[in-house]
Amino acid sequence: xxxYSDNEILDGLKKRKRNxxxxxxxxxxxxxxxxxxxxxxxxxxxxxxxxxxxxxxINKLDKxxxxxxxSFSTYLYSVCKNLRLCQIYEQKRENEYMYVYLxxxxxxxxxxxxxxxxxxKIFWHYFEKLSEVCKEILRMYHGKYSVKEIAEELGNTxxxxxxxxxxxxxxxxxxxxxxxxxx
Numbered sequence: 001x002x003x004y005s006d007n008e009i010l011d012g013l014k015k016r017k018r019n020x021x022x023x024x025x026x027x028x029x030x031x032x033x034x035x036x037x038x039x040x041x042x043x044x045x046x047x048x049x050x051x052x053x054x055x056x057x058i059n060k061l062d063k064x065x066x067x068x069x070x071s072f073s074t075y076l077y078s079v080c081k082n083l084r085l086c087q088i089y090e091q092k093r094e095n096e097y098m099y100v101y102l103x104x105x106x107x108x109x110x111x112x113x114x115x116x117x118x119x120x121k122i123f124w125h126y127f128e129k130l131s132e133v134c135k136e137i138l139r140m141y142h143g144k145y146s147v148k149e150i151a152e153e154l155g156n157t158x159x160x161x162x163x164x165x166x167x168x169x170x171x172x173x174x175x176x177x178x179x180x181x182x183x
Contacts, residue, residue, distance in 0.1 A: 006072040013054075014061045024054065028073055032080045039084050044162060049087065053079040090170060126175040134168035141165055 004012070004023055012020025032053075033046035041049070056079055060066035068075055127135065133154070140150045147165075151158045 006068060009072050010061060010066070010068070013058055016058075021054070024076070025050070028076055031073070031077065035077065035081060036084050039081075039088065041084060041087070044159075045084070045087065047159075048163060048166075049080050049083045052083055056083075090173075122176060126172060126179065129175060130168060130172060133164065134171065137161060137165050138168055138172070 002023070004020070009020055009024060012023075029046070029050050032050050033043055036046035036049055037043065053076060057066065057076065127138075130138070136154065137150060140153065141147075145153070147158050147161050150165075151161045154161070156164075
């Protein structure tokens with residue numbers, strides 16, 4: 001395999017050269033996957049984070065905002081690590097919110113019924129503001145459908161469903177947290 005310099009890699013990405021992306025994937029994805037899995041993620045998380053990082057690098061290149069102060073591999077690794085840390089933080093926040101919501105739903109005596117009803121009203125109010133696709137994916141996911149079954153039902157790939165589910169949950173959580181007190 002040919003060895004590319006950092007400048008050749010950046011130039012290839014800026015020009016959307018297929019061989020640049022293939023080289024980066026072959027060269028750096030295993031390193032990123034190892035880091036993500038060491039941080040509790042899956043190989044799918046690693047691929048998603050890797051793709052997101054590449055898109056961030058390309059966007060910075062397009063805006064002429066990327067100035068490497070270290071090697072490309074170091075830069076890519078740090079972007080991926082930061083994305084994983086953000087993902088962990090978001091998952092923790094979502095899980096805490098869902099835990100509280102589910103706990104209150106099944107054990108309403110821990111909170112007044114009026115407060116429970118208000119929280120449920122807020123949740124469903126913002127759930128209805130999601131796109132139809134988001135609502136369907138979340139309903140099916142929480143209805144214990146597998147990602148594969150959801151993908152087949154909606155005519156999409158499993159990767160698309162995973163990414164949309166993550167984005168939809170993130171959007172719902174953000175809407176509830178930002179606006180929940182206003183209802």
